[in-house]
Amino acid sequence: MIRLSSFDVGQLELLFLLLYVDDMIITGDDASGISELQTHLHRHFEMKSLGPLRYFLGLKISDTSDGYYLSQAKYASDLLSSAGLTDSKTAPTSLDSDCRLTPIDGVPLNDPTLYRQLVGSLIYLTVTRPDIAYAVHIVSQFMFAPRTTHHSAILWILRYVKGTLLHGLHYFARSSLVLTGYSDADWAGDPSDRRSTTGFCFSLGDSLISWRSKKQTVVSRSSAESEYRALADTTAELLWLRWLLADLGVPQHSATIIHCDSQSAMKISTNDVFHERTKHIEIDYHLVRHHVAHGSISLSPISSADQTADGFTKPHLLGRFQYFFSKLKLGFTVPP
Known part of the structure; x- marks a missing residue:
C-alpha cells in the first residue's frame, strides 16, 4: 500500500510550490485543485490519509504564523543515544x-563500524543542519580507515548537536523570492594534500535553500584559482536553481547576485587580460565568464568578515562561528 499524507494549504505550498498533472498546474492555495489531484491519485493507487504533514523520514515540519520550521530533533536525539552520549557535556562549535x-x-580503530554508522547518520542530519556541514564533510573523508583522532572529532560534533538539539531550518512566510548566493574557498586548507575547500550557499529571500562544503578535486596554485573554482561550482548550482525556480513558476528576471570576497577571482571572470595567468585552469571553469557576460549572474564584492559561505570552508573560534550561525537564520523548534 502506498501511504500518502494529506497536506494543508501551507504545507503543500512549502513542499511542492507547483505540481503538474495532466497539463494542469495546481498551486498550494488551490483547494479544489488539490482535491481533484487526490481523486486522480485514488484512481491509480490505494491510499490512506494520514492527516496534516508533521513527520516525514525523520524530519519534523512545524508551521507557525511566521513560516515553517524543519528540524530533525528526534532523529538527532536517537543518534546521540546510539552513540552512548548520556552525559550533559556539550561543545560550543x-x-x-x-x-x-x-x-x-x-x-x-579496531572496529570502524560504529564510526561509519555515525558519519552516515550525521550526513543525513545535515539536511536541516547546515551549521555542521563543514565538520561532517571533514570526518567523512576518513571512513575507509578511521583513527582515534577522527573518532574524537565525531564526538565533538555530536556534543555540539546535543547542545543545539532543537535547531533547524526556518522558512519565512513573508520572505521575498529573490535568489542570492555566497561563494568562498579556503586555499590549500587540507594539511594532507593541500587541496582547497569550496563553500557556497543560496537563499531565497531570507530562507536558506542550498549549501555545500566540498574539497576541490585538484590542487590550486593560488588563492585566486581556488576562489575561481569555487565560483564555478557555485555557478553550476545557481544555474540549476534558476532552472528549477523557473519551472516552479518563480523565475528570476534579473541576474542573480553571488557575493565573493576575492577581487582576483572576480576580475578573472570579466577581464581577458588575466588569461595568460590562468591558462592552467581547466576550460570548463570558464563557464563563470560565460554566464557573467550573458547576465545570468552578477558578482558582488563582500568583505571576508561578512562572507556567509566562510563557515562552510574552515573551522572557527566561538565568536566567528556564532556569527556564521546567525547568518544562516536557523530557527528553534518546539521539542519533539
Missing part, C-alpha cells in the same frame, strides 16, 4: 577551531 585532521594521526 561544530568543530574545534584547531582541528586539522590527517589520515595518519592517532591509532587505527
Whole structure:
C-alpha cells in the first residue's frame, strides 16, 4: 500500500510550490485543485490519509504564523543515544577551531563500524543542519580507515548537536523570492594534500535553500584559482536553481547576485587580460565568464568578515562561528 499524507494549504505550498498533472498546474492555495489531484491519485493507487504533514523520514515540519520550521530533533536525539552520549557535556562549535585532521594521526580503530554508522547518520542530519556541514564533510573523508583522532572529532560534533538539539531550518512566510548566493574557498586548507575547500550557499529571500562544503578535486596554485573554482561550482548550482525556480513558476528576471570576497577571482571572470595567468585552469571553469557576460549572474564584492559561505570552508573560534550561525537564520523548534 502506498501511504500518502494529506497536506494543508501551507504545507503543500512549502513542499511542492507547483505540481503538474495532466497539463494542469495546481498551486498550494488551490483547494479544489488539490482535491481533484487526490481523486486522480485514488484512481491509480490505494491510499490512506494520514492527516496534516508533521513527520516525514525523520524530519519534523512545524508551521507557525511566521513560516515553517524543519528540524530533525528526534532523529538527532536517537543518534546521540546510539552513540552512548548520556552525559550533559556539550561543545560550543561544530568543530574545534584547531582541528586539522590527517589520515595518519592517532591509532587505527579496531572496529570502524560504529564510526561509519555515525558519519552516515550525521550526513543525513545535515539536511536541516547546515551549521555542521563543514565538520561532517571533514570526518567523512576518513571512513575507509578511521583513527582515534577522527573518532574524537565525531564526538565533538555530536556534543555540539546535543547542545543545539532543537535547531533547524526556518522558512519565512513573508520572505521575498529573490535568489542570492555566497561563494568562498579556503586555499590549500587540507594539511594532507593541500587541496582547497569550496563553500557556497543560496537563499531565497531570507530562507536558506542550498549549501555545500566540498574539497576541490585538484590542487590550486593560488588563492585566486581556488576562489575561481569555487565560483564555478557555485555557478553550476545557481544555474540549476534558476532552472528549477523557473519551472516552479518563480523565475528570476534579473541576474542573480553571488557575493565573493576575492577581487582576483572576480576580475578573472570579466577581464581577458588575466588569461595568460590562468591558462592552467581547466576550460570548463570558464563557464563563470560565460554566464557573467550573458547576465545570468552578477558578482558582488563582500568583505571576508561578512562572507556567509566562510563557515562552510574552515573551522572557527566561538565568536566567528556564532556569527556564521546567525547568518544562516536557523530557527528553534518546539521539542519533539
